[in-house]
Amino acid sequence: MKDKIFGVLQRVGRSFMLPIALLPVAGLLLGIGGSFTNATMLETYHLTSVLGPGTVGNAILTVMSDAGNIVFANLPIIFAIGVAIGMAKKEKEVAALAGAIAFLIMHASIGAMITIHGGPEALLEGATTSVCGITSLQMGVFGGMIVGLGVAALHNRFYKIQLPQVLSFFGGTRFVPIISGLTYTVVGIAMFFVWPFVQQGIAAVGGIVMESGYAGTWIYGIMERLLIPFGLHHVFYLPFWQTSLGGTLEVNGQLIEGAQNIFFAQLGAQDTISHFAVSATRFMSGKFPFMILGLPGAALAMYRTALPEKKKEVGGLLLSAALTSMLTGITEPIEFTFLFVAPALYGIHCIFAGASYMLMHILGVGVGMTFSGGIIDLILFGVLPGNKLTSWVWIPVVGVGYFVVYYFLFTFLIKKFDLKTPGRDADEEVKLYRRADYNAKKESMGDQTSEKICNGLGGKANISDVDCCATRLRVTVHKSELVNDAMLKSTGASGVVHKGNGVQVIYGPHVTVIKSNLEDYLETAPNVEYNGADETVADEAAAQTSAEPTGEVVKTVVLGSPISGVAADLAETPDEVFAQKMMGDGAVVTPNDGKVVAPADGTVVFVFDTKHAIGFKTDDDVAMLLHFGIDTVKLKGEGFNVHVTNGQKVKKGDLLMEADLDYISKNAPSIATPVLCTELKGNQKLRRLADGEIKAGEDLLAVDFYE
Known part of the structure; x- marks a missing residue:
């Protein structure tokens, strides 16, 4: 349950990235347009004659400012559409349309309820706002998230729905916008009654955060960095940036919610403020010192402690990573290198990152950002608006201190504990690590069965392709000599069959799950060969030759032949x-x-998907496999017409399947059909009752149950 929730949260975090990715472009337009149309800045830099009111430059910059501002003003609907796309499994364009429709319908329903109950005047001041021209409750980006996540859930459940013939036109993907619209009509009505209490709760939590002072800012900074390895940092910081959890402030007569929204509202109204609200930028400004100068100091420490013969190679990698961090605030190569080779360094980094947020709060720095804390955002949202509005000069001052501390502290720790940062291991490839490497390391630890199967097949580099039939994992390998049968059997396989470069690993009906897990593992597994030929592997799945059951037979289950034909010993x-x-x-x-x-x-x-095999369990709990023909999985369903579905109850003699004998005889190696009891217990013994001609339904097998 915990893993499932964690997985969902990761998907939610990833879905936020689509709308978040718009913010740098919108921020760039608003930052340049807002700063260069600000009268104070134009006078300070003597640009009034060139960019002042009435000039072509001013007209262009005004358009840029408004173009950027419209994105921030409509983030709720952008999140509704973006999250729906991100969370939808297939047919994402349908989810996007349904998200937009549901968002408008929800707010229209809320607007109607407001009108019915006396209009905005009957509600608390600041409780309502205009959303896409609709008078609605002040839900902010939370409203978009509620719609996006809900629509995605409806979409994933119904986009393949089949309706009765008379309504079939409205089935499939067409049904998704319909059910979303109906659902969010009800949700809108419910939100009119529920959301005011949610607003009160958010306001109370926001009040606690605001009253937590500098210590609260430090904890926020630590948590934001600590959640990066899990991919949950977007889920954590976004409510502070986009909802009243990060504060509310009136800007130009309009109540604005969320730290980032407050900053950009003030950025577009610089003539009306004396300083950007530090109560909002406390959730952003702290990134600048450690991203621009702190982490480059750590990169220099790793370079200086590398082996002499590897310094040239390491230098190029670390210089690139340091410049990326400085310019754009993208810190993944350096931070995930800490995580991969020395997690303790990352823990120390998180503490200092939190302290950076706290110091910026203490010093009253009012610099915001679109996405991350690099030099580009510092210039746009700190330098250009001017030090009077942002107090940006403290960032390089604190940053220099961070560079010194990171350099000397990391140098000491790397040498003291002989940490294998890039270039300190003579036998290891020089590389920086990214999220994919860290995730691969976690997943390989979590899915040991798939890892063992991969190694038993000679490693990822030895695997050409993976498929399965009803019972077997079918793999094509490059070098058959690297396949370790004993290791494969230790994963639960009952046998391994070699056919040239083809390997068939026998797992039984649950092989589809094994195949899916293996394919997931191979996406992130190291692309190397694995030679385990000399390893001794305990065969956990070796057949245990137990004695024949003895004693009194207490029950016998007789099984009829599923087909008419000629019965023979399974060995044939x-x-x-x-x-x-x-x-x-x-x-x-x-x-x-x-x-x-x-x-x-x-x-x-x-x-089975290819219709050639059916798994069956009798009411007496005998598990069976009816496998029509040999290698018929390769027919991909051609020649088979199945009349039953998974989970269907049947009576003896009910028609399960029809097979085209002529087609299968011409296109498969054999039509011989194994009829198996796949999970006989220790107190059960099977007898074959027929040999030669047999009709469907006549006794073929008997299972004796002993005491």
């Missing part, structure tokens, strides 16, 4: 996996009729 099956009973015991029937019926009363456990 023209496939060694079935013939050697790797998948279970049973019989083989060569059919003379393509109809497959239920061998007993029971449940269809699964129908």
Whole structure:
């Protein structure tokens, strides 16, 4: 449950990145346009004659300012659409349309409820605002998130829905905007009653944050950095930037919610303020000192402590990473290198990052940002508006101190504890690490079965492609000699079959899950060969040759033949996996009729995607596999017509499947059909009751249950 919630939160955080990615461009337009149309700045830099009112330059800059401002003014609907796209699994354009429709309908419903209950005047001052021209409650970006997440959930559930024939036109993706609109009509009505209490709660939490003073700012900074490895930092800081959790302030007669929104509202109204609100920029300004100068100091420490013969190679990498951090505020290469080789360094970095936020708060620095704290944002939102409005000069002052502290502290720690930062291991490749490397390391620790399967197949670099049929993992490898059968069997495989460069690993009906997990693991696994030929592996899945069950037979379950044809010993099956009973015991029937019926009363456990195999469990709890033909998985469903679905209850003799014998005979190696009992217990013994001609429904197998 915890892992599921964590996974959902990561997806939510990633979905926020689409609308967040718009902010740098919008901020660039607003920053340049707002700063160069500010009368005080024009007078300070003597630019009034060139860029003052009435000039072509002023007209262009005014357009730029308004173009950027419109993005920040409409962030709620942008988040509704962007989050819906980010969280939708398929058909993302449909989710986007549904998100926009649901957002407008929700706010229109709220607006109608406001009118019904006496209009905005009947509500508390500041409780309402205009959203896309609709008078609605002040929900901010939270409103967009509520719509985006809800619409995505509806979309993922209904985009493949099949409606009755008379309504079939409205099925599938067309149904998503319809159900979203109806749902958010109800949500809008509910929000009219619920949201005022939510507003009170957010305001109370926001009040606590504001009253927490400098210590609260320090804790905020620490948490923001600590959550980066988990990909949850967007989920953490966004409410402070975009909702009343980060404060509220009246700018130009309009109540603005959220730290970043407050900053950009003031940026567009510089003539009306004496200084940007530090109560808002406390959640942003702290990034600048450690991103522009602190982390480059750590990069220099790593360079100076590298082995002499590797300094040239390390120098190029670290210089690039340091410049990226300084200019853009993108710190991933340096921070994830800490995480990968020395997590303790990252912990120390988080503490200093929190202190940077606190120092900027103490010194009254009022510099905001669009996305991250590099020199570009510092110039746009600190230098250009002027030190009088932003107190930006404290950033380089504190930054120089951070450079010195990071350089000397990290140099000491790297040498003292012999930390293997880039260039300090003679045998290791010189590289910086990114999020993908860190995630791969975590995932390889979490999915040890897939890692062992990958190693048993000779490593990721030895694997050409992966597929599966009803019971087998089918893999093509480059070098068959690297495959370690014992290691594969230790993962739960009952057998391994080699056919040239093809390897079939026998797992049983749950092989589809194993294949999916392996494919997920291979996305981030190191692309290397693995030679475990000399390793001794404990075969956890080795067949345990237990004695035949003895004693009194207390029950016998008789299973009918699912098809008409010629029955024979399973050993005569023209496939060694079935013939050697790797998948279970049973019989083989060569059919003379393509109809497959239920061998007993029971449940269809699964129908394989390619329709050639059916998993079945009798009401007496005997698990069976009906596998029509040999290597028929390669027919990809051609020649098969299945009449049942997963989980369907059936009676003995009910039609399960029809197969085209002529087509299958011409396109598959054999039509011989194994009929298996796949999970016989220690007190169960199977007997074959028929040999030769048999009709569907006649007794084929018996399972004796012993005391």
